[in-house]
Amino acid sequence: xxxxxxxxxxxxxxxxxxxxxxxxxxxxxxxxxxxxxxxxxxxxxxxxxxxxxxxxxxxxxxxxxxxxxxxxxxxxxxxxxxxxxxxxxxxxxxxxxxxxxxxxxxxxxxxxxxxxxxxxxxxxxxxxxxxxxxxxxxxxxxxxxxxxxxxxxxxxxxxxxxxxxxxxxxxxx
Amino acid sequence: xxxxxxxxxxxxxxxxxxxxxxxxxxxxxxxxxxxxxxxxxxxxxxxxxxxxxxxxxxxxxxxxxxxxxxxxxxxxxxxxxxxxxxxxxxxxxxxxxxxxxxxxxxxxxxxxxxxxxxxxxxxxxxxxxxxxxxxxxxxxxxxxxxxxxxxxxxxxxxxxxxxxxxxxxxxxx
Numbered sequence: 001x002x003x004x005x006x007x008x009x010x011x012x013x014x015x016x017x018x019x020x021x022x023x024x025x026x027x028x029x030x031x032x033x034x035x036x037x038x039x040x041x042x043x044x045x046x047x048x049x050x051x052x053x054x055x056x057x058x059x060x061x062x063x064x065x066x067x068x069x070x071x072x073x074x075x076x077x078x079x080x081x082x083x084x085x086x087x088x089x090x091x092x093x094x095x096x097x098x099x100x101x102x103x104x105x106x107x108x109x110x111x112x113x114x115x116x117x118x119x120x121x122x123x124x125x126x127x128x129x130x131x132x133x134x135x136x137x138x139x140x141x142x143x144x145x146x147x148x149x150x151x152x153x154x155x156x157x158x159x160x161x162x163x164x165x166x167x168x169x170x171x172x173x
Numbered sequence: 174x175x176x177x178x179x180x181x182x183x184x185x186x187x188x189x190x191x192x193x194x195x196x197x198x199x200x201x202x203x204x205x206x207x208x209x210x211x212x213x214x215x216x217x218x219x220x221x222x223x224x225x226x227x228x229x230x231x232x233x234x235x236x237x238x239x240x241x242x243x244x245x246x247x248x249x250x251x252x253x254x255x256x257x258x259x260x261x262x263x264x265x266x267x268x269x270x271x272x273x274x275x276x277x278x279x280x281x282x283x284x285x286x287x288x289x290x291x292x293x294x295x296x297x298x299x300x301x302x303x304x305x306x307x308x309x310x311x312x313x314x315x316x317x318x319x320x321x322x323x324x325x326x327x328x329x330x331x332x333x334x335x336x337x338x339x340x341x342x343x344x345x346x
Contacts, residue, residue, distance in 0.1 A: 012204075012283070013271075013272025013277050013281060013282065014200060014204055014269040015201060016276035016277075017272035021268070022197065024195065027191060028185075031185075088271055090267040090271075091267035092187070094263040094264035094266075095194070095264045096185070096186050096187040097186075097263070098186075098190050098261055098263075099185070099187055099188075099189045100186040101260060102189075102190075102257060102260075103186055103189035103190070104189075108186060109185055109186065123263070124306065
């Protein structure tokens, strides 16, 4: 399938990247995928996104090889990040860190920790205790000072009221 | 000025960040600002973006405190990244690196180097020679293996056929 060429004349890598991930909602969908969301209904409930838009974005991401769609034994499809998709983590983390820095007056809603020693990561994704660069699979997302747990009205939000290792499937019932 | 709330119900920092930088073209405009582009006409010529869209994006970025508009002695306005804007560099760099990894079969068109020792940066923005994390002001953008200099048909593209320190104004005549 041909990918869209939204930025005519722009041959740079950033323009190519934005053709895949620059559409409205796409980076939020990918963030949820890093949190362990895999099912269409969970993405829809957590993001409050119109189902037609979600369906379109998942198709684009699957066609681009960022997500992989796999049927489950229960007859439902699951969407999982591919290796190519996982390599978007530094971009998702950097944009989220920028939002945390400038638009989270009560502090971040969610913080990232190194699973092995539970120390927080710095904005570059390095562990503040051991100094190592932490791969996405060894990263835990945990409630931060800006989170108000009572506001979670969907299963994904409720599951994320507890520390959770990135990419591990979220149990949403 | 009120900022748009495009992602109703999403209170996370990533949604807030995307309300500022997630519109079409915005990250490409910011990348050019990191390259040293400051004038409306230079952004327009390099990006091939409709002037009305460019004008709208520059207004949003100025209102959000990402860019600052300053009049020059020649009576033209210039747009410069603020400190808040400069802190978007890790996000711009990470998305560009992802595009380079997956959509640049001839290699990156532009590479980043540490000004002090001319060594390339790794995808995290650390110098591959001295290991230091390199601030945006100490970073040089230089032609990479995927660049075809003859394709530059605008003054910004032509100026970027030579190594150039980020944030330093580009001489475009």
